[in-house]
Amino acid sequence: MRKVTKIDASSVVSLVSKKLRVAAYCRVSTASEEQMESLAAQKEHYEKYIKANHGWEFAGLYYDEGITGTKKEKRKGLQAMITACELKQIDFIITKSISRFARNTLDCLEMVRKLIDLGIFLYFEKENINTQSMESELILSILSSMAQDESSSISENNKWGAKIRFKNGTYKISYPPYGYANTDGKMEIIPDETEIVRGIFKCALAGKGSYTIARELNESKAPTKKGGKWTGTSVRDILSNEKYTGDVLFQKTYTDSQFNRHTNRGQHEQYFVPNHHEAIICHKDFDAVQAVIRQHGSEKNIDKGSSKYLNRYVLSGKIICGNCGGHFKRRTHYTARGSYIAWTCQTHIEHKEECAMKYISEDGINKAFVLMMNKLKFGYKSVLKPLQNGLKAMRGESRITALADLNERIEKNADRKRVIAELVGKGFLDAALFTKELSDIMTEAEMLKQEKKRLERSATGNHQQLSELDALIHYLSRNPEIIEFEDAIFQRFIENIVVYSRDEIGFCMKCGITLRERMVN
CATH class of the missing domain: 3.40.50.1390 (Resolvase, N-terminal catalytic domain)
Structure with a gap:
């Protein structure tokens, strides 16, 4: 069988x-x-x-x-x-x-x-x-x-070609703003969107803010260019865009050598072309809106082109929501007994369903800061001194030795690469072995390069952290406890504030530590 x-x-x-x-x-x-x-x-x-x-x-x-x-x-x-x-x-x-x-x-x-x-x-x-x-x-x-x-090279050629078209006024706008469409290389108005644009300018002239206009547009279900929601930023972009007057300012942005785009703040020439296309807004109304925007900025201490809130109040741009990561906006709350200043998560203001974090009072923040700084004054020797000693030790000989060792290994790696290149060039090393060896060398080279960068970044970061820590300890050791909130002290030592809840916030200090504190109402 x-x-x-x-x-x-x-x-x-x-x-x-x-x-x-x-x-x-x-x-x-x-x-x-x-x-x-x-x-x-x-x-x-x-x-x-x-x-x-x-x-x-x-x-x-x-x-x-x-x-x-x-x-x-x-x-x-x-x-x-x-x-x-x-x-x-x-x-x-x-x-x-x-x-x-x-x-x-x-x-x-x-x-x-x-x-x-x-x-x-x-x-x-x-x-x-x-x-x-x-x-x-x-x-x-x-x-x-x-x-x-x-x-x-292609990018530079394209830039050169665009520059020539800027100069002679023949540059075609590939992505027209809301209210316009590109037809055969020419900007033509879209009637339905045009009415929305005019309505936005009318609201601005009536004194409405960009966030209020955006909210009303969303409530009326006015379509956006990409089908999303209106925001204060998108409304402001429309109100400040000169193209709605029929004029065009070319090269408001530019691309750097790493292909990243930036706002042109005088780094490159700009080109202004009047009567480039049909206008939606007359120059008189457009100029009036710019005057309103400047007036609002002056009242709130905002300079055009600067970061949105950094120059307004000491807490502006500093308060971060621990729930959604958004920034807090300053608002005035009115009650029967008067008014008070509060800070509310921007996401919660615009979309309550996306963030449930409610407002916190500015007075509560100020009192929490005073309490935190006074606690730190009486406990800095046990809290900050050990951190200071640790950072000083990390800055010592061990770091110098580690960098020297890395540089030596990088040089040896480069020598190995040159040697096998010579060997294969003279026919002493076959292609298969050369490929394997070179792959190993390049992998090691990349690893050493990244390790050196990490060590250098760590050294720089630790130096900055130690410098900030020294300044904080120096201040705490030489000054009495503070009685009330002081802008200068806050700005000197605090990077930002994280709001964990209406009852607890964290002060992220420039020396690298975060101290939680209960809100005091």
């Missing part, structure tokens, strides 16, 4: 070679018609290409359109593909080139390494690089650096 071996059903599956699940990623930088056609062509190409390989299984096409490649966080298609990889739904990825995948060196290497750790490799068609078999990560690093330089 022949011997028969039973094979379980699960084992049968393993005997059949699994197809490689292959996905493709493509991207176009702008949302122009030509680029959209390019995206459609890429999608068609990759779908046919993957399905034509019998050993491959089509695992999806991921793409981003009208999105810059310099910031991976803004590319939803790319992020969706990474998530699918983490869920083990993809085995291999094809993309056109490194510059299509990422134009930021750090992002590119970070994503490649992450995918390799997941056991997923990429093939870059243009550069003919397969991360599964490439000779070294150094090649990818060099090419992605070139892609980043290309991105910077």
Whole structure:
């Protein structure tokens, strides 16, 4: 009788070679018609290409359109593909080139390494690089650096082209403000939205504040540009936008070398174009609204362009909600016996269902601060002195020794890298071993670099903390207990206040400690 071996059903599956699940990623930088056609062509190409390989299984096409490649966080298609990889739904990825995948060196290497750790490799068609078999990560690093330089060059060329169009008045506004639409490169008004804009200006001229106007717009269910809710900020943006007069001020913002956007406060030239498009608001009404805004700012001690509340009151911008993380706003409460100042969470004011934190009185905050400082005065030797001694010890020889050791290890790592490069160049080291060695060296180099940064940041932070702690101890040891709240003392030693409840708040001090105190009413 022949011997028969039973094979379980699960084992049968393993005997059949699994197809490689292959996905493709493509991207176009702008949302122009030509680029959209390019995206459609890429999608068609990759779908046919993957399905034509019998050993491959089509695992999806991921793409981003009208999105810059310099910031991976803004590319939803790319992020969706990474998530699918983490869920083990993809085995291999094809993309056109490194510059299509990422134009930021750090992002590119970070994503490649992450995918390799997941056991997923990429093939870059243009550069003919397969991360599964490439000779070294150094090649990818060099090419992605070139892609980043290309991105910077394109950015500078775009800036130069935009500047020329600013000067001759031919620049097209790609994202018009609320009330306008871009039709064939020209801004045209949207009748329904136009009426809302005029209503906003009318309310402002009547003396209503931006938050009041926003609340009324939400109550009347007036549509926003993106379908969200109106806020005081969105109303203020409309009231201060010169485009509603038909004029345009170009280059109100600019992008730095790291592709981050900033408000232009004189760093670059600006260009003013009158009568650029049809106006919604006349210059007289617009100027009158700006005068009202300036008057409100003057009354509340707010300078245009400064942080919202920092110059108003000593507590402005300092009180943080322990429930939602929002900032507290100063308000005046009226009762039958008079009025008093209170601070309320901004989120609670606008959306009570999102934060239940109620107001706290300013007088209660002031009394709690006085109580906390006087407790600290009588107990600083047992509370602050041990912390001071610990920070001084951390600043000593051990830190210097640690930095010296790190610098020596970084130099040795660089020497190892040079040696294996010479060996492979002379043919004494094969490509496979070179790849492994270089990968280990670069991993160690990155680890040492991050450790040095952490140690340097720690040293700087500890120095600042110790300096603040010395100043606080010096003050407490030389001054009597305080009788009432003093702005100067609060500003000198307190970073911010965290409100845990209406009965308890925490004073976060600049020396790095947080002291909780009961509210005194």
